Amino acid sequence: MKKIILIILLQVISANVLIAQKLVTNLSDLYKIEENKIMFINKPLSYLLGEIQPTIKRVIGSPSSQNSSVSAFLMYFINDEEKNKLKAKGIKPIHLLIYIKEDFKWDVKDRYNNNKWNWTTEDLDKYGNLTVLDVGIIGELY
């Protein structure tokens, strides 16, 4: 009996570990997002971001009312300085391009003036319910 309980306990623990395991644990896993994007389309942005472990250190919001196109987020895993340095070397650092269904408010100047480059918990509260239309991986591993 003890053995059975132990086995069940181990199974529960391992199942929980598997559930807690995110789809993307490092940058090279990012391509899994594109491969499995059907999982994320028409789902909330928060669901997609919940599958990504690396920290989003630089985010560009591009609402349709500002970009003459479709709303989108560009999410980088390096800070602005690192991104610009790589860009100047001709390297486009790997990042997510996430198309969003809704228009949203995004004050670039406010974020710039207050050095708010990264994706914050406030952002997640504010934009997490937006709907993902498509997601792509742009750039290269650095």
Added chain:
Amino acid sequence: MNIFSKTALFLIIIICTLNACRKDNYISQEIYEQNDGFFKRNNSIQSNQKRASALELVKGPDLIDTIINELKMLDLEKRFANTVVKKYGLPKWDSNLRIKNSNAYSSVFIPIVDSNGKVDELLFAYQDNKKKLVYKFINRNTKQYKLPEHGNPENTMFTQKTLNGIFGYFDGVFKSDIANQNNNKKSTFSVKANDYITVYCWYYTWAYSDPNGKVTVGSTNYEQCVYKVIITTPIAGDIINDNSVPPPSSSPSDYTNPITDPCAQAAKNVAEANTLVQDMSFINAVNEIKTAASDGNEHTISFGRTSDNEIIKSIIKTDGNIGNASVYTGLSNYFADIHNHPNNAKPSSLDLYYLVNSHQNYEKLNTRFVLMGNGELYALTITDYSKAANFIAKYPLEENPPGFFDFPKILSDEMFEIHDDLVTQNYSDLDANCFALAYILNKNNTGLALLKYENNSFKRQSIDGYLNESTNKIIYTKNNCN
């Protein structure tokens, strides 16, 4: 012939061939002789005194000997010195103009002076770090497109006007020295083909030039900036001290810049647009569209020509589509059209793909005018159809995201990012979007240009982006054609 004779004959042929090869190698090594005059220093106290009094110089360690030694080595490989002497004269090493760059190292301009005391070529040596120097020959008549035309009052840019000012400075230095310039010997040595090229461009504080061409020498109290940009197109006449550069296809003595003038590329289209915009048919079309635009839809009018070359316009078309309004194409010699963007959206990807694709059926069609809700007038125009066709073949219209047709993700992504950068630099959304589009068009050599009607004429839109190494920000500067 027996087997022995055959073997002996075979060996003789082999030995002769090897000897011939050896001789060829010997000849090829001998054929280039370095021009000693190019590398000879001639300390001119007079010139140095003039320089010191004319400009505020930054004192630093003397690099001239180092530069000469490096170029001597480089010349053995690249073989540029004879060509430079033949075409432009001799370097006046000790009449150099030296300035400090943001790395706290030196940048040195060395004039190449011909027998008449004229300086049409400069050797620029940029000290990238303590041990690395990068070289470039700069021709007076080769426009440096990567340099902004004008500077800014903050003295944070090295501009085309600044470069002109440096040439002007050397003109003054050597004007009175002509009598001493009679010992120039023109070289008759042959020239090797691959003696050119640079992949660097540099920008740093030195002077402020206003749009009238007045150059003010900058004080070293200003923060110095350095921008380096990799130029992917080789420039004949330049050299660089690395071996990564492919040989040029141009003739050995051809020093003309193979980069065609981006303004000249669009000049014909600009002229045509400027003519059309003054035509009554166009003025009436704009008024019709402005009136119709009150319904919030897009409206289109196309333009053609009669057999007498008279410009005619079509009826106005309104189908309620936004972003993909249909066009009346039944006019003879249909060559342009105009439609409105009620929401001040930039000329779209659909406008662009329609233009290039339709050119196949209407060979005179080369321009689409877009009238913004705020009254601004833009034009997308084909400057080189084959390049435009290649561009849309390489980057075809994509359903991206589903239900929305646009540029491929890689291009949209870049435009979103440039838009973001430009808005932080106080560009309006419309300007930021338009310049982002212009940047993509120019960078990808698309054979397409974005024009904007400003101050009574169309101007090709263009920006250049550089890394400000002191702030690690990408800085964009307008480089519109006048």
